[in-house]
Structures are given as structure tokens and as C-alpha cells.
Amino acid sequence: xxxISALCLGALFGFVLHRxxxxxxxxxxxxxRLTDLHLMKVILLGIALASAILFVGLTLGIFxxxxxxxxxxxxxxxxxxxxxxxxxxVSGYCPGTGVAALGExxxxxxxxxxxxxxxxxxYMITYSAFKGTFLLDKILxxxxxxxxxxxxxYAVLLDKIPGIIPALIVALVLGIIAWRLPGKIASD
Amino acid sequence: xxGQLNWLKGGIVLGLVFLLSVFFVKPxxxxxQFVILNGIIWxxxxxxxxxxxxxxxxxxxxxxxxxxxxxxxxxxxVAKPLNYSFVYVLGMVLGAFLSVITKxxxxxxxxxxxxxxxxxxxxxxxxxxxxxxxxxxxxxxYGARMAGGCTSGHMMSGMMQTSVSGYLFAVAxxxxxxxxxxxxxxxx
Numbered sequence: 612x613x614x615i616s617a618l619c620l621g622a623l624f625g626f627v628l629h630r631x632x633x634x635x636x637x638x639x640x641x642x643x644r645l646t647d648l649h650l651m652k653v654i655l656l657g658i659a660l661a662s663a664i665l666f667v668g669l670t671l672g673i674f675x676x677x678x679x680x681x682x683x684x685x686x687x688x689x690x691x692x693x694x695x696x697x698x699x700x701v702s703g704y705c706p707g708t709g710v711a712a713l714g715e716x717x718x719x720x721x722x723x724x725x726x727x728x729x730x731x732x733x734y735m736i737t738y739s740a741f742k743g744t745f746l747l748d749k750i751l752x753x754x755x756x757x758x759x760x761x762x763x764x765y766a767v768l769l770d771k772i773p774g775i776i777p778a779l780i781v782a783l784v785l786g787i788i789a790w791r792l793p794g795k796i797a798s799d
Numbered sequence: 800x801x802g803q804l805n806w807l808k809g810g811i812v813l814g815l816v817f818l819l820s821v822f823f824v825k826p827x828x829x830x831x832q833f834v835i836l837n838g839i840i841w842x843x844x845x846x847x848x849x850x851x852x853x854x855x856x857x858x859x860x861x862x863x864x865x866x867x868x869x870x871x872x873x874x875x876x877v878a879k880p881l882n883y884s885f886v887y888v889l890g891m892v893l894g895a896f897l898s899v900i901t902k903x904x905x906x907x908x909x910x911x912x913x914x915x916x917x918x919x920x921x922x923x924x925x926x927x928x929x930x931x932x933x934x935x936x937x938x939x940x941y942g943a944r945m946a947g948g949c950t951s952g953h954m955m956s957g958m959m960q961t962s963v964s965g966y967l968f969a970v971a972x973x974x975x976x977x978x979x980x981x982x983x984x985x986x987x
Contacts, residue, residue, distance in 0.1 A: 613882075613883050614881060614883070614886050616823060616824060616883070617824075617882075617883040617884070617885075617886035617887040617890060618886055618887075618889070618890040618893070619890065620816075620819065620820055620823065620824065620887060620890065621886065621887035621888060621889065621890020621891045621893070621894060622890040622891070622893045622894030622897060623816055623819070623890075623894060624816050624820070624827060624887075624890070624891050624894060624951075625890065625891030625892060625893065625894025625895040625896075625897075625898070626894035626895065626897055626898040626903075627809075627812050627813055627816050627894075627898075628813075628891070628894075628895065629894070629895040629898040629899065629903050629904070630803065630804050630809065630812070630898055630903055630904070631803070631804055631809035631810075631812070631813055632803045632804075632809070632904065634895055635904070635906065635910075635914070636914040636917075637910070637914035637915055637916055640914060640916050640917075640980055640984055641916065643973075643976045643977050643979070643980030643981075644916075644977075644980040644981050644984050644985065644986055645977065645981070645986065646986055649806055649809075652806035652810065653806050653809040653810045653813055654810075654813070654954070654955070655810070656806065656807070656809075656810025656811065656813075656814065657809075657810045657811075657813035657814035657817065657955065658814070658817075658954075658955055658958045658959050659810075659814070660810065660811060660814030660815070660818075661814040661815070661817040661818045661821075661955075661959040662958065662959040662960070662961065664814075664818055665818060665821060665959055665960070668822075674821070674822060678821050678822070678823075678824070678825055678826075679821070679826075679960055680825050680826050680956070680960075681957070681960055681962040681964070682947055682948055682952065682953060682957055682962060682964040682965075683947065683964060684962075684963045684964040684967055685947075687945045687946055687947065688946045688947060688948075688953070688964050688967045688968050688971070689946075689967050689968075689971045690942075690945060690946075690971075691941075691942040691943060691944070691945030691946025691947070691968075691971075692942065692946050692953070692967065692968040692969075692970075692971025692972045692975070693942065693971045693972070693974065693975040694938050694939075694941055694942025694945065694946075694975070695938070695939050695942030695943050695946060695949060695950075695972050695975075696942070696971060696972035696973060696974065696975030696976035696979065697938050697942070697975045697976065697979050698934075698935040698936065698937070698938030698939030698940075698941075698942060699935070699939055699950070699972065699976050700935075700975070700976040700977070700979035700980040700983065701931060701934060701935035701938065701979060701983065702931065702932045702934075702935025702936060702939065703914055703917075703932075703935075704932070704935065704936070704939070705939060705943075705949055705950040705951075706829045706830040706833065706939060706940060706943055706949040706950070706951070707827075707829040707830075707891070707949060707950060707951040708950075709936065709939075710829060710888055710891045710892060710895075711891055711892070711894070711895040712895070713892050713895070714891065714892035714893060714894065714895030714896040714899075715895045715896070715898070715899055715906065716896075716899065716906070716911055717906060717910075717911045718911050718912050718925075718929075719911075719912060719913060719928055719929060719932040720932070722929040722930070722932040722933040722936065723932040723933065723935060723936040723939075724833075724936060725933060725936065726932065726933035726934060726935060726936025726937040726938075726939075726940070727830075727833050727936035727937070727939060727940035728833055728836060728837055728936075728940070729933075729936070729937050729940075730833075730936060730937035730938065730939065730940030730941035730942075730943075730944070731830070731833035731834045731837055731940040731941070731943075731944050732837045732841075733937070733941050734834075734865065734940070734941050734944035734945060735834060735837060735838075735863055735865040735866065735944075736863075736865075738864055738865040738868075738944075739864040739865075741945075742864070746945070750963070750967070751963055754962075755962070755963045755964075756960060756961045756962050756963065757961035757962075757963065757966075758961040760960065768963065774961075777961070778961055781961060785958075789806070789810060794806065
């Protein structure tokens with residue numbers, strides 16, 4: 612059962628990544644060089660909508676809080692994010708969209724994924740050198756959210772107000788940015 | 800729903816996919832599975848990378864410090880590749896393929912080697928594009944593992960939960976990706 616749901620949900624994600632154009636490195640590079648913000652609008656609207664429904668669902672008790680999984684904030688998130696950003700811009704792929712591009716039949720994605728395996732392997736063998744360094748030091752307590760969730764083990768930045776309020780405000784702001792951002796921008 | 804979706808439809812379906820994954824199982828994440836596939840290959844070659852260990856939280860341990868972390872949860876997934884997260888990523892390949900054969904956007908044979916923005920700047924020679932896609936993959940996955948997640952796990956899944964790690968990652972990724980794309984590809 613678990614395997615079937617994995618296959619179905621994974622297929623749905625791959626299908627949608629392709630349909631929104633995220634597995635197309637042309638669209639990614641054009642977003643990053645600020646000539647076509649289509650994907651940026653898609654990403655922001657997707658986050659805004661998912662977040663709004665998630666927090667409404669958590670408040671109404673429809674969503675099981677045990678399914679949440681907040682990642683730890685530490686310095687490596689920032690430095691790793693910078694490295695990923697560089698690789699993303701160079702290739703036009705990120706890990707998820709590279710996998711979808713493989714299913715789409717893009718040949719360059721094979722080389723991205725091969726490079727990705729090498730990169731992940733390099734981290735596996737260099738990880739012990741980072742242990743005990745600032746790189747793995749937590750920021751703001753580690754597993755921390757902006758808005759309150761029903762999971763008490765997570766630290767909260769805005770811990771005096773019900774989580775749904777800041778969550779909906781952030782979602783609204785992201786949604787408005789998604790709506791107002793231009794699509795194609797003429798290059799001059 | 801043929802061809803590439805506009806930003807509104809695209810954002811809505813992308814948001815719903817992330818929501819469905821949290822509702823039924825857990826937030827989407829991809830980059831960890833590059834580590835798991837490495838582990839599977841490594842274990843097949845050496846045979847003693849991961850082993851059952853009743854003292855470990857997951858029941859498995861590894862001679863590699865990275866696979867051994869968090870109670871050996873990665874070691875367990877290497878030992879049992881037929882787990883939810885790994886099959887999910889295989890499902891993504893299938894899903895993108897299904898999108899192509901059901902009238903999704905189609906890449907032509909040149910686009911499948913290198914996106915147009917690349918060909919305009921660097922020509923049609925496949926080997927250069929493949930090499931750079933490989934380097935991009937190394938950077939992206941080394942960074943993703945250092946950060947503990949990628950665009951789907953940190954940016955999309957993280958920001959929808961208002962996780963601070965998601966905001967940190969998103970800002971860092973774009974802060975590196977936009978200048979990199981502008982330098983390499985320019986705006987024209």
C-alpha cells in the first residue's frame with residue numbers, strides 16, 4: 612500500500628512539474644536571468660495556496676499534525692542553499708526537476724543526475740569533517756517556524772498569536788506577489 | 800489541460816500536489832534519495848556498507864557517518880530500497896513521462912540536448928552542455944545535502960509550513976542563482 616501511494620503521489624508530482632514547465636531548463640534559466648518570471652509566479656502561488664489550506668486544515672483538525680515535518684535551521688542551510696543556487700543556475704535543473712526531466716526524455720538531465728550522485732557522494736564522505744564545526748550549529752533553536760503549529764516540539768517565532776493569522780498573512784503576501792509579478796519581461 | 804499550464808492553473812495544481820503529499824503521507828523531498836541511491840550502489844559493490852544493528856534507533860547502522868546519522872534512518876532506507884521516499888522519486892520519472900505522452904509540452908530533439916538559451920550562447924555542441932550539466936549536478940546536490948534539503952523539501956514544503964529553514968534556503972538559493980544566471984547567460 613505504501614509503495615503504491617508512493618508511486619501515485621510521485622507520478623503526480625512528476626506530471627505536474629512537467630506541466631508547469633519546471634522540468635524545462637529554458638524556463639528555469641529565464642526565470643533566474645529575470646526575462647520570464649512564469650515559474651516564479653507558479654512557485655509563489657503554489658506555496659501560498661498550499662500553506663493557506665494547510666493552516667486552515669490544521670486549525671479545523673482536518674490535517675494530522677503528525678504529518679508535518681519541519682527541517683532544522685542551521686548555517687549549512689544557507690551555505691548549502693548558495694551552492695545549490697549556483698548549480699541550479701548553471702544547469703537549469705534542481706534535484707526534483709532534474710528527475711522529472713529524465714522522465715521527459717531530456718538527455719542533459721542524465722548528466723545532471725550523474726553529477727548529482729557524485730555531489731551527494733562527496734557530501735557523504737566529507738560529512739564527518741563538518742561535524743563539530745559552525746556549519747551544523749543551529750539557528751534560532753533549530754526546528755523553528757514563523758507561525759504556531761499544533762506540534763509543540765517546534766519552536767515558534769510568533770508564539771503569542773494563533774498560527775493561522777501569520778500563516779494566512781504570509782500566504783496572502785506571496786499570493787499577491789505571484790499575481791502582480793510580470794510574466795515575460797522584454798530584455799533591453 | 801494540454802501543453803504548458805498558465806501560471807494560475809500551474810500554481811494551483813502545484814500547491815495541491817504539495818498539500819496532498821502532506822495530507823496523506825509527509826512533505827515532499829527529493830535530494831535525500833540521491834544519497835540513498837549512492838548507498839544502494841556502494842553497498843552492492845562493497846557489501847558491508849549497511850548492516851542490521853538492534854542497538855540503532857532504526858535497527859540499522861552504517862560504516863559511513865552520514866548514513867549512520869539520526870539513528871541510522873538513511874542506512875535503513877539503503878538496506879530496504881523499496882521504501883516510500885525512494886519509490887516516490889521513481890514515480891516522478893514515470894509521471895513526467897506520462898505527461899509527455901498525454902499532450903504535455905514537448906521538447907524537440909535539440910531542446911532535449913540543451914535549452915535554447917544555452918545553444919544561443921554556447922552553440923549546439925552536446926558535450927559542453929553535458930559537462931556543464933554534470934558540474935551543475937555536483938554543485939546542486941552537494942549543496943542540497945549540506946542544506947539538508949532542496950527546492951522541493953526546503954523551499955516548497957518548508958515555506959508552506961512557515962519553517963524558518965525554508966525561508967533561509969530560498970533566499971540563499973536565489974541570492975546565488977540569479978547573479979550566476981545573469982553572468983553566464985546574460986539578459987539578451
